[in-house]
Amino acid sequence: MPESPDLFGEVSHEALQALLEADGDLPLPQRRWAPMLVDLLRVIEAAQTRRGASNEAAFTMAVTTVTAVAEYFGGRPLYIPRGDRLLLALRDAEIFRRAKAGSIEPLSLEYGLGVHQIYRILRQQQALHLRKMQGRLFE
Numbered sequence: 001m002p003e004s005p006d007l008f009g010e011v012s013h014e015a016l017q018a019l020l021e022a023d024g025d026l027p028l029p030q031r032r033w034a035p036m037l038v039d040l041l042r043v044i045e046a047a048q049t050r051r052g053a054s055n056e057a058a059f060t061m062a063v064t065t066v067t068a069v070a071e072y073f074g075g076r077p078l079y080i081p082r083g084d085r086l087l088l089a090l091r092d093a094e095i096f097r098r099a100k101a102g103s104i105e106p107l108s109l110e111y112g113l114g115v116h117q118i119y120r121i122l123r124q125q126q127a128l129h130l131r132k133m134q135g136r137l138f139e
Helices: 013-021 028-050 055-073 083-098 104-111 115-134
Strands: none
Touching: 028 055, 083 104, 083 115, 104 115
């Protein structure tokens, strides 16, 4: 059985291909997550290549990104929305990131939203960030 790539050491396309080819030889838990891991790396690598990164830089960014996601979410179920829900969530996160005192009006014009909608988004995002930092103290 080929060795699994060590995400904290050197990872290569050859190691990923060996991981996919060893599918039948892998223990059951690894057989379930290994193909998804390879797919995730390939999707991120392709996105970075489309953005103009060299193949090698794109692969390095993909490994770095997957490693960071695995360190944070590893072992937990993860749901990522698609389509409009994802786009709206990313838009709201960007609005929250860019909002500063006095920048509400320009944000509302840029995103085609009313000032009240921007404030609602900021309240929702603030609650999400506070919950992440503080947890749910009294629930």
